[in-house]
Amino acid sequence: MKIAISLLASLFLAVAAPAQTEDLGQGVFYSNQGAIVMAVDAVVADMKITKPYVMFVVYMGTEGNENISFTRDDVTLIYKGQEYKMPTVQELNSVYHGQQNDWGLFERAGKQSLILSKMRFWTYQSGTDLFPLQSRGLLGVNQGSLAGTLGFRTSFYFKNPGFHKGDELIIVVKDHNNPDLKGSCAVRLD
Numbered sequence: 191m192k193i194a195i196s197l198l199a200s201l202f203l204a205v206a207a208p209a210q211t212e213d214l215g216q217g218v219f220y221s222n223q224g225a226i227v228m229a230v231d232a233v234v235a236d237m238k239i240t241k242p243y244v245m246f247v248v249y250m251g252t253e254g255n256e257n258i259s260f261t262r263d264d265v266t267l268i269y270k271g272q273e274y275k276m277p278t279v280q281e282l283n284s285v286y287h288g289q290q291n292d293w294g295l296f297e298r299a300g301k302q303s304l305i306l307s308k309m310r311f312w313t314y315q316s317g318t319d320l321f322p323l324q325s326r327g328l329l330g331v332n333q334g335s336l337a338g339t340l341g342f343r344t345s346f347y348f349k350n351p352g353f354h355k356g357d358e359l360i361i362v363v364k365d366h367n368n369p370d371l372k373g374s375c376a377v378r379l380d
Contacts, residue, residue, distance in 0.1 A: 211376040212308075216301055219377050220308045226258060226336065226363050226373025227251045229309045233299040234292045236380050239353050243277070243286040245321075246348075247296055249305055250334070250363060250373065251312035251341035258336040258365045262320055267348045268360040274348055279321060279330060282347055289323055292345075312341030320344045333366070353379055 210223035217233040228250050235244040252258050267274040282289075315334075321344070322328035334342035346361065353359075357379045365371035 210374070213378065214304055214308065216299075216304060217380060218301055218304055219375050220305075221373065221375040222253070222308075224373040225252060225254070225256050225365070225371035227253060227309070228361070228363065228373045228375040229305045230361055230375045230377050231296065231299075231301060231305060232377045232379060233301065234295050235353070235377075237295055238288070238292070239355065239379060240350075241286075241288060242350055243282060243288070243347050244350050244353065245289075245292045245296070246346045246361065246377070247343065248346050248361065248363075248375075249309045249312075249314065249341060249343045250336055251309060252336040252338075255338070256336075256365075256371055258371055259333055260335075260363050260366050261333040264364045264366050264369075265346060266362045266364075267346075268362065269351055269353075269357070272351065274351060276320070276347055277349060282321060286347075289321065290325060293323060309341065312336075312339050314341045314343040318344070321347050355379060 211219050211221045214220055217236050218231050220229045231247040235246055262276045265276055317329055318331045319328045322330035334344060336342055358376060360374050360376050362374040
C-alpha cells in the first residue's frame with residue numbers, strides 16, 4: 191500500500207510541478223510553489239547531457255517562518271515516472287572526474303543575475319556545497335538548511351538515466367523531519 195501511495199504522489203508531482211514552474215530562459219527554471227522556493231540552473235546538464243553524471247545548480251529559500259533542513263537523501267529527481275537519488279560524494283568522485291569542468295562551465299555561463307532576480311530575497315550561505323571541490327575551497331556538507339532570509343545554494347549531481355534534448359524532469363526537495371514541507375521545480379533539457 192505504501193508503494194502505491196508513493197507512486198501516486200510521484201505521479202501527482204510529475205503532473206503538478208510543470209504548471210508551477212516558470213521557465214526564465216537560458217536553462218534556468220523557477221518555482222515558488224510549496225514551502226521551498228527553488229531556482230534550478232540546468233546549463234551544465236544541457237551542455238553535458240551525454241555524460242554519466244549531470245550537475246544542476248540549485249538555489250533554495252523558504253516561504254514564511256519555516257525552518258527547513260534537508261539531506262542529500264531528501265532530494266529526488268523524477269524522470270519518466272522513475273525516482274532517482276543523488277550519489278554519495280565518494281561514489282561521484284570515484285567514477286566521475288568532470289566536476290572542475292562543470293563548475294567552470296557554470297561560472298562562464300554568467301546567469302547568476304538572472305537567477306537572483308527571482309531569488310533575491312534570500313542571502314545564501316557561502317563556502318559550502320553537497321558536492322564540494324577541494325580546489326575551490328568549498329566545505330563539504332551532508333545537509334542544508336533554510337530559515338527566514340537564509341537560503342542555500344548547492345550543486346546537485348544525478349547519475350544520468352539516459353537524458354535527451356527536450357526531456358523534462360522534476361527535482362524535489364523535502365524537509366528531513368517533515369516531508370510535507372517541500373518544493374519542486376520542473377526542468378526541460380535543451
